[in-house]
Amino acid sequence: MSLETIPPRSGTAFRLRAGQRLKVVDPEGEQVADLAAFAASDTREVLSNGRTIDYASKLYFSTGDLLYSNRSNVMLEIGEDRVGTHDFLLTPCSAEMFRKLYGEDDPHRGCFGNLAAALAPHGIGADQVPVAFNVFMNVPVDGATGRISVEPPLSKPGDFTVFEAKMDLIVGLTACSAGQSNNFRYKPIQYEILD
Amino acid sequence: MSLETIPPRSGTAFRLRAGQRLKVVDPEGEQVADLAAFAASDTREVLSNGRTIDYASKLYFSTGDLLYSNRSNVMLEIGEDRVGTHDFLLTPCSAEMFRKLYGEDDPHRGCFGNLAAALAPHGIGADQVPVAFNVFMNVPVDGATGRISVEPPLSKPGDFTVFEAKMDLIVGLTACSAGQSNNFRYKPIQYEILD
Numbered sequence: 001m002s003l004e005t006i007p008p009r010s011g012t013a014f015r016l017r018a019g020q021r022l023k024v025v026d027p028e029g030e031q032v033a034d035l036a037a038f039a040a041s042d043t044r045e046v047l048s049n050g051r052t053i054d055y056a057s058k059l060y061f062s063t064g065d066l067l068y069s070n071r072s073n074v075m076l077e078i079g080e081d082r083v084g085t086h087d088f089l090l091t092p093c094s095a096e097m098f099r100k101l102y103g104e105d106d107p108h109r110g111c112f113g114n115l116a117a118a119l120a121p122h123g124i125g126a127d128q129v130p131v132a133f134n135v136f137m138n139v140p141v142d143g144a145t146g147r148i149s150v151e152p153p154l155s156k157p158g159d160f161t162v163f164e165a166k167m168d169l170i171v172g173l174t175a176c177s178a179g180q181s182n183n184f185r186y187k188p189i190q191y192e193i194l195d
Numbered sequence: 196m197s198l199e200t201i202p203p204r205s206g207t208a209f210r211l212r213a214g215q216r217l218k219v220v221d222p223e224g225e226q227v228a229d230l231a232a233f234a235a236s237d238t239r240e241v242l243s244n245g246r247t248i249d250y251a252s253k254l255y256f257s258t259g260d261l262l263y264s265n266r267s268n269v270m271l272e273i274g275e276d277r278v279g280t281h282d283f284l285l286t287p288c289s290a291e292m293f294r295k296l297y298g299e300d301d302p303h304r305g306c307f308g309n310l311a312a313a314l315a316p317h318g319i320g321a322d323q324v325p326v327a328f329n330v331f332m333n334v335p336v337d338g339a340t341g342r343i344s345v346e347p348p349l350s351k352p353g354d355f356t357v358f359e360a361k362m363d364l365i366v367g368l369t370a371c372s373a374g375q376s377n378n379f380r381y382k383p384i385q386y387e388i389l390d
Contacts, residue, residue, distance in 0.1 A: 049245065050286030050326035053343065055295055059284075060341030070322055072291035089254075089284075091245030096267035100250055127265055131245035143338035146255030148248065 006033070008186035011114030011174035013122055015040060016165045016193060021079060023162050024135050024173065025190040026155040032176035033189040034092045034111040034132035036119070037067070037075050040168035043124050045069045047076075049088045049131040059141060061088060066166075067133060075169060076133075079162035083155045087137035089148065092129060093178035108177050115172040122170045129172075135161055137181055152183035162194075201228070203381035206309030206369035208317055209388070210235060211360045216274060216389040218357050219330050219368065221350040226382040227371035229287045229306040229327035231314070232262070232270050235363035238319050240264045242271075244283045244326040254336060256283060261361075262328060270364060271328075274357035278350045282332035284343065287324060288373035297374070306369040317365045324367075330356055332376055347378035357389075 003025070006012055011034075016022055024033050039045035051068040053059060061067070062084045067076040091097075092115055098107030109117075116126035136153040175189040176182055198220070201207055206229075211217055219228050234240035246263040248254060256262070257279045262271040286292075287310055293302030304312075311321035331348040370384040371377055 044320070044322040046322075048286060048326075050284065051292075054285045054292060057343055058341045059336065059343060070286075070324075072289065072295070089245065090249045091243060091265075094267065097246075097249060100267070125239070127239040127241075129265075131243075141254065141336055141338040141341070143336040146253045146336070148252055148254060 003190050003192045006173065006175045006189045006191065008175050008188055009108060009177040011111060011118045011172060013118035013170060013172045016169045016171045018165050018167050021162050021164045021194040022171065023160050023192045023194060025158065025160040025192070026136055027157060027190050028187040029155050029157040029159065030153045030183045031155065031187040031189060032137040032153055032181045033135040034115065034174045034176055035135055036115055036129055036132045036172040038124055038170045039069065040170050043122065043128065043170060045071050045073070046128060046130045047133065052088065059089065061086060074166040076163045077166060079164050081161045082159040083136055083161060085138050085154045087134040087139040088131065089139060090131065090134060092132050092174070093176065093181065102179070110177045111174040114174050114177065119170070119172050124170065150180045198385050198387045201368065201370045201384045201386065203370050203383055204303060204372040206306060206313045206367060208313035208365060208367045211364045211366045211388060213360050213362050216357050216359045217366065218355050218387045218389060220353065220355040220385040220387070221331055222352060222385050223382040224350050224352040224354065225348045225378040225380070226350065226384060227332040227348055227376045228330040228384040229310065229369045229371055230330055231310055231324055231327045231367040233319055233365045234264065235365050238317065238323065238365060240266050240268070241323060241325045242328065247283060254284065256281060269361040271358045272361060274359050276356045277354040278331055278356060280333050280349045282329040282334040283326065284334060285326065285329060287327050287369070288371065288376065303372050305372045309369050309372065310367040314365070314367050319365065345375045
């Protein structure tokens, strides 16, 4: 497959077969991509940050780490990773989030709305959208106080992270819509499926 | 309502009406209770650690903090809290977790199995069990490395935390079944619903 482009503040969904690799590219740098995953055979099986954190006993994930489903099966393994800083704590940005945190009156539907729209043709409802694996998102944690902050991504133009599917998946992927997550400039994301 | 007892390594589910308070008591100390919550009017609306962490910009929660659903509505507010240390990162312990992390051949069904069984009569499936709010669970985070560890709870005999319902809820509650989470002794949990 050739390199596909996700325009700024939008999202898409596609099938990823077991063994295929998904390369997520940040063409301009400092841009987050929210990644959601569902088992193609039964979309009630979904990516789970809670199980992944439990099995790895850590919050930060990079090359060699496994991302688990709510049924404790491995969905994805992280391959080559030119960035190494991602977030797996926060839900996709949403109209409600833009209202609550940014005080916006007429907010964008955000990654949450973009994922829900892209996943609907696959029979996946908005309520099923999980905490996404937020590729390139930079969320330092202060262990003493528990405070988190959202900082500019560390990704440079052309940086990428590869994910290998360990089961047949429906994947949702966005070019993130939140200002603070993307150093206040909305940029595209690119991706490629490699056999 | 009088004080109810959840025997060691078991769980229950019950309705909690908007405005009612749930007092979760650790009668012997060092015992975790996993708390899951669903909107009574539509159980696809469920407690969300990702939204709660996002809206509060922190990982640790105590008195005055709000626990949100996947639809960005407030489900519970934490009231009086005699402990102040809880976890909202990890999924309920499960047979798969006991196999993977403890190497057990014939594992207990864990809080996950106990919650699934208790919630089934309310029409809630096992796949819907979220990352629970793990009352009294002590999971320090190292912000520099992202490593987490599971330490003995800080709760002393008779300590409690109160949660006020902000909508009509179905609540699942357990006396946690994982050795490491409970200083390697399985103890009961008590609870009381206060009008």
